[in-house]
Amino acid sequence: MxxxxxxxxxxxxxxxxxxxxxxxxxxxxxxxxxxxxxxxxxxxxxxxxxxxxxxxxxxxxxxxxxxxxxxxxxxxxxxxxxxxxxxxxxxxxxxxxxxxxxxxxxxxxxxxxxxxxxxxxxxxxxxxxxxxxxxxxxxxIITQLPKVGMEPKHKEYSHEMYSTSSINLFVAYVIVLPHLCL
Ligand SMILES: [Zn+2]
Structure with a gap:
């Protein structure tokens, strides 16, 4: 004014x-x-x-x-x-x-x-x-962030990988443990 x-x-x-x-x-x-x-x-x-x-x-x-x-x-x-x-x-x-x-x-x-x-x-x-x-x-800053659609996929992928590794490890542990008990 x-x-x-x-x-x-x-x-x-x-x-x-x-x-x-x-x-x-x-x-x-x-x-x-x-x-x-x-x-x-x-x-x-x-x-x-x-x-x-x-x-x-x-x-x-x-x-x-x-x-x-x-x-x-x-x-x-x-x-x-x-x-x-x-x-x-x-x-x-x-x-x-x-x-x-x-x-x-x-x-x-x-x-x-x-x-x-x-x-x-x-x-x-x-x-x-x-x-x-x-x-x-x-x-x-907003334009520099990863696209919203990409982020969950990446997380899901990582989670799957981690879960799979954990499961494998757990299975190996179960197998090894009875062996040790014997
Ligand atoms: Zn003057």
Missing amino acids: YEHFSADYDDVFKAAEFKNLDDVESFGRRFRKVSLQLQDNECNKVVGRMTICASHAFAGDDLCFYDAIVKKVQHKEHSFESGEEECLCNFILNWQHGPNVGNLTSATVENICLIQHTTGIDPKVASFLKKSRDKIEMAY
């Missing part, structure tokens, strides 16, 4: 639907911490060749975020007219995804979010990935 969106927009993934461990790992890489809105006094944090998350406005109020690489930052003097610092810089972005993929566009501070590069993963996602891996590993 997506924050601030209705259930109509939910994407549902089931732990049993992944075909192999690569699919699970690839799915896990699609998650990262929420990117942080760049503040007006932080524009010096954005430099060339940096990957950021940028907003793209569709018709209406739709706003989507896509990764983009900063091609260049055109620094401009900040304004303090409103009593607060206002960044007037331009950020030339090379979009990596979305409708502008491959295009260069100019953006301003309100379009930019800083990606949080952390190794941690959301506990809920981690738990889901573990369940998915367990299901795949269990399915693999």
Whole structure:
């Protein structure tokens, strides 16, 4: 589910639907911490060749975020007219995804979010990935077990062999024992 969106927009993934461990790992890489809105006094944090998350406005109020690489930052003097610092810089972005993929566009501070590069993963996602891996590993183990139809036959065969040996031994013992008594 997506924050601030209705259930109509939910994407549902089931732990049993992944075909192999690569699919699970690839799915896990699609998650990262929420990117942080760049503040007006932080524009010096954005430099060339940096990957950021940028907003793209569709018709209406739709706003989507896509990764983009900063091609260049055109620094401009900040304004303090409103009593607060206002960044007037331009950020030339090379979009990596979305409708502008491959295009260069100019953006301003309100379009930019800083990606949080952390190794941690959301506990809920981690738990889901573990369940998915367990299901795949269990399915693999099951395929490696001897076929159900084969196992009893093998056991019956062994049992017959053992019984026959025992009977033979017993018969030999009975024969030998009277001989010893005599
Ligand atoms: Zn600025």
